[in-house]
Amino acid sequence: MPPFRRLLRWALIASAGLALLAAIGLGTLYFVLSSRLPDVESLRELEMQEPLYVYAADGRLMAVFGETRRYPVAIEDVPERLRQAFIAIEDARFYEHGGVDYKGVARAIWLLATTDDKRVPGGSTITQQVARQFYLSSEYSYQRKLAEMLLAMKMERALSKDEILALYLNKSFFGNRAYGVAAAAEYYYGKKLDELDLDEMASLAGIPKFPSSGNPISNPERARIRRDYILDRMAELGFVSAAEAAAAKAVPMHASPHEPPVKVSAPYVAEMVRQEMIARYGPEAVTRGYQVTTTILPDLQAAAEKAVRDGLHLYDHRHGWHGVERRAEVAADADDATLAKALSGTSPQGPLLPAIVAATTPDGGARVVLADGSSVALPASAARWTGKNPAALLKRGDVVRIRPGEKEGQYLLDQVPRGQASLVSLDANNGALRALVGGYSFAGNKFNRATQARRQPGSSFKPFLYAASFEKGFNPASIVLDAPVVFRDRRGNTWQPQNDDGEFRGPMRLREALVQSRNLVSVRLLDAIGVDFARTYISQFGFEEAELPPNLSMSLGTASLTPLSVARGYAVFANGGSRVDVWYIDEIRDRAGQVLFKESPAVACRGCGVVPGSGGTQVASQVVDGFNFGAPAPATPPPAQATGEAGQQAAMPAPPPVDGKVAPRAIDERTAYQLVSMMRDVVQRGTGTAAKVLGREDVGGKTGSTNDHRDAWFSGFGGPFATTVWVGRDDFQSLGYREYGGKAALPIWIEYMRVALEGQPLAPNEPPPGMVQVYVDNSGRMSTVGGGLVEYVKVEDLDRMRNSLDLLGPEQSDEEAFDIF
Template sequence: MILLKRTLQFFIICTLFGLITLFSLYYYVKPDIPSVQVLKDVQLQTPMQVFTKDGLLINQFGEKRRIPVTIDQIPQPLINAFLATEDSRFYDHLGIDPIGIVRSALVLISTGEKKQGASTITMQLARNFFLTREKAYIRKVKEIFIAIHIENLLSKNEILELYLNKIELGNRAFGIGAAAQVYYGKELKDLTLAQMAMIAGLPKAPSALNPIRNPVRAKARRNVVLGRMLSERYITQSEYEETINQPITAVFHGAEIDLYAPYISEMVRAEMVAKYGIDKAYNSGFKIFTSVESHVQQAAQTALVNNLHSYDMRHGFRGPERLLWDAQTQPALSQAQILNQLKDVKQLGDLQAAVVLAVNEKTADVLLKNGELATLTWDNLKWARKYITRYRQSFAPKAATEILVPGAQIWLRKNDDNNYLLSQIPEASSAIVSLDPQDGRIKAIVGGYSFEQSQYNRAVQAKRQVGSNIKPFIYSAALEKGYTLASILNDAPINQWDKSQGIAWRPKNSPAVYNGPIRIRRALAQSKNVISVRLLRGVGLQRTADHLLKFGFDNKDINRSESLALGSASISPLELARGMSAFANGGHLIEPYFISEIQDAFGTVLFKANPALACDENTQPLAIENNSSLTIENTEQGEKAQQTVQCAPRIISKQNAFLIADAMNSAIWGGGSWSNKTGWTGTAWRAQRLGRRDLSGKTGTTNDSVDTWFSGFNRNVLTSVWVGFDNPGNTLGRSAYNNNLDSGQITGAESGAKTAQPAWNEFMRAALDGQPEAPIEPPEGLVSIRIDLATGLLSHKNDYTSRFEYFEKGTTPTSYVLSQPSDIFEENTKTEEELF
């Protein structure tokens, strides 16, 4: 009895001592214990994702890859794997596991080492959110108290869900959703039992047990997990035996990008960092929906790449990247040695590195970096005449041995028939911008051939001389001054003495063909340089410059000299597209935008673009002022909704905008009567291949073909293309006829029509596919009157010597032509090589 009493007293004393110690420890660490209330509204660090307008992922940014999942999205076998391995009594304890603690204490006493942590899933969650991984007693005490707090705050499923989304699992994957994607490229529901067990084994040591870096150790750990699942009766003996023999299948998978569009995604990244700061932008789970349409963006990227390769190929083959061996003096390398040489060669765009193994008369055998053996046919080699300079190419080759030698490291890409074509990295650069001229939405934007090669975004950062792309703006100023499309100017050489330099300025047409008296419509369509200069003089230099500034151009980019008439102003492709949009939208200055919507990690819309529109007064119930808001009632299914529309400022009259657009349509379709030998073509005639009458366009080329441009549009789509070298002093040169290629090849001096327009044609064909024609309709305030083609005066005739012309009311000719000249200046049937 006395022994029992003393034993009871001992236990009571120990209990009281334990309680006192526990409370003492609690109050000691209490100031350092954070509030777990934050777990109620926890925001996991989730990368920023960038999407196209139609929802395709184009990039993601963030140090941690995480794909949050809810508890009901997690397969039960995966939950079982974690419970069996990390905390088999998770649903039974209150945050701490006494049995586990006792077991850990016995190990510590027997070995003197802290080999087992006895941490429950709740304790691990506490450590992951609030503590470090340091093995210290005081950290373990804090961990216990925080775990108890968590258990009082959250349900078991909420704890488990947070834990499985928070844990680090290697390769920058945090949470099981990201791990499934990183290691297997799958969603959780598609994982096999072996793959689930592999992921469940990673928390112990994410780096050491990584299946990509350490497959042997990872497999051993996976089988431990499977053994625990068998012991806990989550799987059967047969499932266990079948699964432990399965091989390691983990392979690194990058983000599941649906459309690789690095230039637009970099624009978004920079904008978000500027707005939110780098930490919040990268880790808050923002979802940004851009303005670009996936099929349009892809078409722009393809058109730019194809066009640069076309330019590069017609100027000749510059030879291999390097020689791995000299076939005349050295033995050939083995395939294994070749692949070892190629392993560090980075893929650039759609180019693939390869090495020539053997060269026959009309073929060449190659080994690609991926180990594939292929044969290059003569059709895919014969283009490669030798490059001499940008102005000269050698004779067309007659045999493959004139092009390649064994040991040459070369670049290949797939042609339209999916066969390998000898290629090379283009030297020239390019940019494409396509937008909706009605509201400024960027539909596609490409800043260069390869983002890996250069992150410089030429579409927005490169300001280059625009050449004759400036002329629509010059002619717009002339129309404001009182000129009409029927006004006659003298297309003749100009000689002006410059006293300051002691030389004469002689602007020339390109080609140097002069037609004498010519109407303004045709002068713009055929890009007559001297007419542009005469118009600038007629309007006045300062007044012309002031007019150009209305289109949103930077004042410092608009030089005050007569060379402005020929395009000496330096403007970026995006700025040019913005300004040119006024001719497509009825005279409004829109503001380009590339972010349509921003959502937070929970799908809440934080921002939605509300661009100022080129308001069509014909559909508005009330007249509005520039920059004002317009409220429109929309009736749908019997319900009325209010929508506030911001109207873009008007910068030119809708009549002025239409007349310029219509004259630019003539740049594509020309004029005159071919049957009567008076037909003529505009500089943009190659756009006729699209078979659409709703398009307007303008070529542009600077001196010595340094910069080439093409801009064109209908009412809904406007696209500008630039091609040139990053070094502004480099000329694009010219190419001679290649006897090995077909008759449709581009030859002669590079120009806007030959160098930039092919990319525009290819892109617009894809962008407008299936779209009905959207012509720019003539607004009220215009009249259409038949005029004489030679004089621009009114005409009574109804034949090829006359045509209907548009005029603003009050600007029509007042007299009729008295007699029809025998020599009609209008039409010169000779087709010349156009530059501008």
């Protein structure tokens, strides 16, 4: 055999051997890799991460929580041209290949062989990109590339082309926390997919290649070049005409950040919802697309936010200018852009925008620069509330706050209030949270003072104590002495409480004592009924007994309570004596819209429970008008109906509801009636008279202040709402001289309730069964005939007074009659 033929034969044998070995190697590699590939059928059931959505009661968006913005869409909801834009740039033969584009692979291999590049374009189909996104890492290796190709072919056999394209469009990262084309359209253009223009579609299609460094916001010029290339490719492939492509290329780049369209500002409530959802469903609650509908009423929430901010500004302005926020060291020749950098990290708070002073002007004004580099001129009148002009208060480099004025383009100098406030408003009949503000600005401080701050309620606690005394036989006409009193403990220490005004007014009816907020009367009441009994009784309003001080100081409101718990307690008065639970999540749905949870609250019911005098449990009354009569006498059964005459039973209430859950009774309905009547008087002629401006007879409540004016409160009710406002400082410093509840908190309450009560019918307060009308004369004595002030007392209380005391008998000395301690 000639040498050449021998050489050729051995060459063929060697080639066949190498080919066999290569085939064996590739087969082995295929077997190893294919055994490790995941089951692509699982993609049909895949749940992509979606944020947690929180809505107000009317369906308007309140908040979106989650690290990713994603709104999965079905392929039929993606406009055809938007699909074509992605196909044009990513995989022109997408609908032709079986998962791997061999022409693209050959082109990539050729580039690898003829260039020095380690990574070359081409070779990855849309299907391969989906495989890499869901199952594989971004590691660059031949083994990973082969696994990607094998997985892509498996996906093509298991899924349709449209299913694969939908996965790609929903999974791809578009920068700025936007995942999926729908989230990208909203973020960059504030539009839904069917609202996009052709130039915007092409811009979006160009982002996934360089999501961080080449998106239309971070690098608009690079994004424009890529957009124009995509438009040319679309025209080349026949997806659009050349004229359409040219027109779209002529549109300037105009992307800008668009956050989700939050329409209701309730950040403190939204955070409460987020924490509650995590408590119920774990950390994944913010990634599974839950949709939570709350009980918040948007109009009331907006009114609450505005009332709190306006009220705090009003308070803060009373105490004058407290200086610039800080000073920034800036060069003398620094331009506006350089000045603006000094505001980095200083966020807006409510309507207050951070600004840095660039210069003062000879006319008393100033020029300031905002965080975006824009310049604002402050006129000399911009700081009128300080008594000075901006030029007298500011100098270059000062960081201050400005807010929009009433006129367009006008800005005023202002400051972040030192005081803080919270507002809680409940539907008194079922406990639904209708509005909540936890502070001046959530951006400035996320501490929720409505639910987390424990502060002393001061005199706004007194209605709870009065209710406890009425359970022991006192009533609004009972007379107690407003006079000095000294208590000594076992160690010889003395406590001598005082009234706010330092004065004493002698014998007083309890109605007047509450209207005038007399501290010494409250102390004597608590001493009369006993601290232990009072703590147990008051806990029925929803407080923890451990929260209530085990001593006489409790009578002055020294318990540390949250505004939310105080509002819940006042709801008991407003709804006729039922204890309702506070709730703010009405409904929870999953990403498919299926209802996972629906609240069914217990509702207050007037007339439900034991009717006094009907053989049920009697009240433990032993003290009447300050006199201890021992065991109570049997009560007279109430008449069947009222006659309207003095001394007769009040009208029977409507029958209780037959459906739904009934809230448990906290206090006697008759006690609730008496306290509501007294607190309406607080508004009509007491410490809350400013609320008369609302022009409603159903408005009632109680002011509260603590030592050194550290806390100012107003809690009350009107229409269906029970609302509490607290004002104070986080550092527990004084609010300032004479900053009582009626001055610091009540104006906020009024401005909120003005909106909340609009269109609401008047809440009735009719005497319930088991009460008798009596008259109180000028000396404070009661009778069932004659004239004088009208009061309603419980039937059993009147019977015991008749059996134990001549109501119209001779007067006793003040010392014998009133100084009961």
